[in-house]
Amino acid sequence: MHILGVLLPENHFVKHALTHFYGIGQKTALRLCARVQIHDRARIRHLNQSQVTALTAFLSSPTNSPPVSVQPLAAPHPSLAAPVQPAAEQPAPVDRLREIKIESDLRRQMRENIAHQRMIGSYVGRRHAMHLPVRGQNTQSNARSARKLNRVERYN
Amino acid sequence: MSLVAALRTGRAVHTTSATLASSAGVIVHSRGYAAAVKPAKKVSSKFKANSGREDKEKQGPRDAGAYHPMPVNSLSDPVFQTENITSLQLPTFRPEAITPSAVAKPMAFPQGESKALKAYGLPRNILVDHLLLTKPCSVIRESTVDLLDQLDKASGSSSKDTRVVLTGKTGCGKSYLLLQAVQYSIQKEWISLYIPRAINLVNSSSSYAYDARTQTYGQPAFAQQLLKRFVDVNEAHVRSLATQAAYTFDDGREFSSGAQVMDLINLGLENQNQAPTVLTALLDELAKQTTYPVLLAIDDFQALYCMSQYRDPFFKSIKAYHLTFPRTLLEFASGKKSFARGAVLGALSTQNTTFRVPLELVESLGLVPSVPTNPYVRREAELLEYAKGLKNFPVPERLSIDEAASLFDLWHQTKALHIPRGDEIFLAKYTESGGNAREFVKKGILQTVTV
Numbered sequence: 001m002h003i004l005g006v007l008l009p010e011n012h013f014v015k016h017a018l019t020h021f022y023g024i025g026q027k028t029a030l031r032l033c034a035r036v037q038i039h040d041r042a043r044i045r046h047l048n049q050s051q052v053t054a055l056t057a058f059l060s061s062p063t064n065s066p067p068v069s070v071q072p073l074a075a076p077h078p079s080l081a082a083p084v085q086p087a088a089e090q091p092a093p094v095d096r097l098r099e100i101k102i103e104s105d106l107r108r109q110m111r112e113n114i115a116h117q118r119m120i121g122s123y124v125g126r127r128h129a130m131h132l133p134v135r136g137q138n139t140q141s142n143a144r145s146a147r148k149l150n151r152v153e154r155y156n
Numbered sequence: 157m158s159l160v161a162a163l164r165t166g167r168a169v170h171t172t173s174a175t176l177a178s179s180a181g182v183i184v185h186s187r188g189y190a191a192a193v194k195p196a197k198k199v200s201s202k203f204k205a206n207s208g209r210e211d212k213e214k215q216g217p218r219d220a221g222a223y224h225p226m227p228v229n230s231l232s233d234p235v236f237q238t239e240n241i242t243s244l245q246l247p248t249f250r251p252e253a254i255t256p257s258a259v260a261k262p263m264a265f266p267q268g269e270s271k272a273l274k275a276y277g278l279p280r281n282i283l284v285d286h287l288l289l290t291k292p293c294s295v296i297r298e299s300t301v302d303l304l305d306q307l308d309k310a311s312g313s314s315s316k317d318t319r320v321v322l323t324g325k326t327g328c329g330k331s332y333l334l335l336q337a338v339q340y341s342i343q344k345e346w347i348s349l350y351i352p353r354a355i356n357l358v359n360s361s362s363s364y365a366y367d368a369r370t371q372t373y374g375q376p377a378f379a380q381q382l383l384k385r386f387v388d389v390n391e392a393h394v395r396s397l398a399t400q401a402a403y404t405f406d407d408g409r410e411f412s413s414g415a416q417v418m419d420l421i422n423l424g425l426e427n428q429n430q431a432p433t434v435l436t437a438l439l440d441e442l443a444k445q446t447t448y449p450v451l452l453a454i455d456d457f458q459a460l461y462c463m464s465q466y467r468d469p470f471f472k473s474i475k476a477y478h479l480t481f482p483r484t485l486l487e488f489a490s491g492k493k494s495f496a497r498g499a500v501l502g503a504l505s506t507q508n509t510t511f512r513v514p515l516e517l518v519e520s521l522g523l524v525p526s527v528p529t530n531p532y533v534r535r536e537a538e539l540l541e542y543a544k545g546l547k548n549f550p551v552p553e554r555l556s557i558d559e560a561a562s563l564f565d566l567w568h569q570t571k572a573l574h575i576p577r578g579d580e581i582f583l584a585k586y587t588e589s590g591g592n593a594r595e596f597v598k599k600g601i602l603q604t605v606t607v
Contacts, residue, residue: 034467040360068469073478074371076486076538093470 001044003056004103010045014038021059023102031097032058035068062100111154118152128152244291244569249336251343254296254304260558262566264293265339273339275388276350279331279455281507281594288602289570294332295562299551303333304340306549310499311346311449316491316545318499321457321521324551326506327594331455333551334503341451346498347390347442351382351485354456355508358464358476367432367480369406373466374432374480382481383424383431383438393448394418400444403437405430417441432480439484443495450498452488457502458513460486461539465510477538486542502546516540521548554591563593567601575604 001008008017015038018029033040036054038047047055058065070093075081101109118125127134133146246264247253253263265273273292277283286292303320310318322330338350356362362378387394397417404410407430411420417438424434442450454460460482466474476482487493489500504513516535518525520543555563561582568577575581585600 030467031471034471035469037363037365037469039363040465042363046363070470071366071368071468072371076477076483077541080537080541095470 001047001052003052004059006103008044010043012044013040014042014044014047015040017044018055021102023100023106028097028100035097058097059102062098062102065098067095067098107154114152114154125152244289244293244566246291246293246566249294249339249343251304251340254301254340256298256301258296259298259301260295260556260562262293262295262562264291266343267292273335275385276338277352277385278335279352279505282331282335285597288572289566293566294336295559295566296336297329297333297552297559298556299329299333299549300336303337303549307337307340307344307451307499311344311497314494314496315450315452315488315498315500316494318547319489319491319545320499320501320547320549322501322503322549322551323521323523324504325553325592327592328551328553329555329593330503330551331505332593334453334455334501337501338451338453341449341453342389345393345448347393347448347450348453349382349386349439349442349450350453350455352455354454354482354485355459355505355511357479357482358459358462358466358511360465360467364466364479365429370433370436370480372478372480372483373474376428376431379431379435379481380424380428383421383435386438387418387421387425391418394421397441397445397447399441401440403433405433435481436484439488440493443488443493446496448497450495451501452485452495452498453501453503454485454489455503456505456508456511457489458504458517459508459511460489461514461517461542462511475538477542489546490542491545514539517543517546520544520546523548555586555593555596556591557586560586560591560596563597564601567597573601573604574606575601 001010004021006020008014008020015026015029015033018024018032019026024032032055033042035058036051038051114125114128116125118129124134128150129152131147131150132139133143134150137143137146244264246262248266249263250266267274278286303322306318306320322333324330338348341348351357357375357378362375364373364375366372367374394417399411399413399415399417399420402410402412403420405423407427409423409430411423420434420437420441424431424438460476462476463473464476464479464482466479468474477486484493488495489502512526513523514536515525515529515533516539519535520540564582564585565577567573581604585596585604589595589600
């Protein structure tokens with residue numbers, strides 16, 4: 001199945017298949033599944049249309065996704081019910097998922113960060129421009145990846 | 157002259173050509189690559205073009221002649237007679253046959269008459285045993301007779317009075333005992349609901365969805381499958397039942413009191429989204445009716461008291477009692493809801509260490525905690541509520557000698573063992589395992605099979 005142009009193999013677990021998106025790792029994938037109420041052992045072929053729509057809608061723009069409403073849970077016994085705080089005092093649960101960036105947004109952010117470092121003339125920017133390690137690694141030996149990949153204008 | 161001899165005597169070694177040449181008196185170099193190159197002989201090509209020949213003879217497979225398979229008629233040794241698999245000849249498990257005189261006798265569960273055991277499934281260890289033994293069977297123990305006596309007494313009274321949990325050491329036979337109780341109840345014309353692996357309710361293996369009406373998470377796929385299995389086993393009884401209350405569902409369907417319970421179940425079977433609600437309604441109906449006693453049997457009982465592996469949209473773990481069906485089971489187990497006639501049986505399991513028996517359940521059943529505890533250890537109020545009034549049925553950790561002998565005999569009848577059927581071997585294995593049923597079978601008897 002394709003979601004936003006990324007092929008998710010039918011037989012994979014959903015919590016693993018979502019990591020095929022650039023910018024989604026295992027932790028984010030698990031949180032995404034929980035948000036859409038997909039169980040751990042669900043495979044891509046088991047997803048129903050509403051779940052696929054929910055995933056697509058969220059991933060197309062995480063920042064603009066509707067906030068998740070709190071789902072109140074019934075107490076086993078009235079005497080065991082937690083005291084209900086008025087809505088104004090209840091702290092809003094933190095929703096980290098809305099802050100994530102994926103695919104082209106993430107790549108753009110990375111390019112902008114490197115371009116900013118170059119523009120302000122920082123050490124980090126200079127190292128990117130010289131195709132050398134940025135974070136203080138050895139250059140007398142072992143700087144192969146940096147020489148190959150460090151650029152100011154990244155290809156992705 | 158050999159190399160070894162030459163090394164001993166200190167003489168030089170000559171190759172074969174050199175020795176022959178030296179006998180003829182000709183000097184030849186001793187190394188092959190320095191030998192004179194003979195001119196290659198010209199050999200005419202034997203290549204024939206295919207285009208000329210039209211009727212090419214087709215060759216059959218190359219037959220060495222020595223590896224012909226034997227004709228089937230000459231395979232007369234009994235080893236080759238695979239059709240003659242002798243099945244175990246055992247008395248059938250019947251309620252009338254379960255008496256104190258039947259203790260230590262193996263009995264086969266009836267097959268074919270009802271779909272019962274096959275419909276509900278089995279705990280994994282029992283399934284493996286049945287595959288190996290080729291026939292579902294078990295040995296009747298003293299605790300079987302005791303438990304079934306308790307069930308008989310419970311058939312007239314509310315399930316609130318008979319909420320029993322089978323406990324004991326790992327491998328002592330709790331799951332088998334529960335299975336025998338379920339089989340007994342089916343044959344005694346009870347309505348039975350058996351959940352062989354309650355861990356599948358809480359390990360995030362089936363779909364879940366929040367239900368705003370009950371404020372719990374329902375499991376539609378599991379509920380639908382359980383309804384199907386329930387109908388497979390109890391259809392004959394359920395057809396005669398009528399609802400005693402009215403039910404309305406989200407999709408607009410309504411059932412007034414007096415409607416057929418079968419129609420209610422069919423709604424759940426057709427519509428997976430309504431299945432959790434239908435299952436709760438079905439259990440409420442079974443609780444009210446007095447025609448048939450009801451047995452609710454749950455293996456892996458402790459899983460209902462643990463934290464489930466499901467997560468809410470904020471990634472917080474969901475407790476098992478916030479799931480619709482486990483909550484219903486806990487309510488029946490704790491006496492908050494009860495069947496007018498029947499019993500609730502649970503069996504603890506030690507196999508999965510992710511779902512261990514929690515402290516509240518350990519204390520309610522009067523077991524010894526595995527970890528040192530004190531009054532300051534936090535006990536959850538909800539779990540204490542749900543563990544109230546549970547009765548402990550300790551399963552003896554040792555098989556008696558007769559029961560073990562009967563088990564040993566049973567495995568011998570399958571002709572799967574490579575040990576003789578003798579007292580020495582039997583007593584050796586019984587002592588090594590300390591009488592523990594699983595150890596006796598898996599590590600005692602089956603480990604002797606040499607491959």
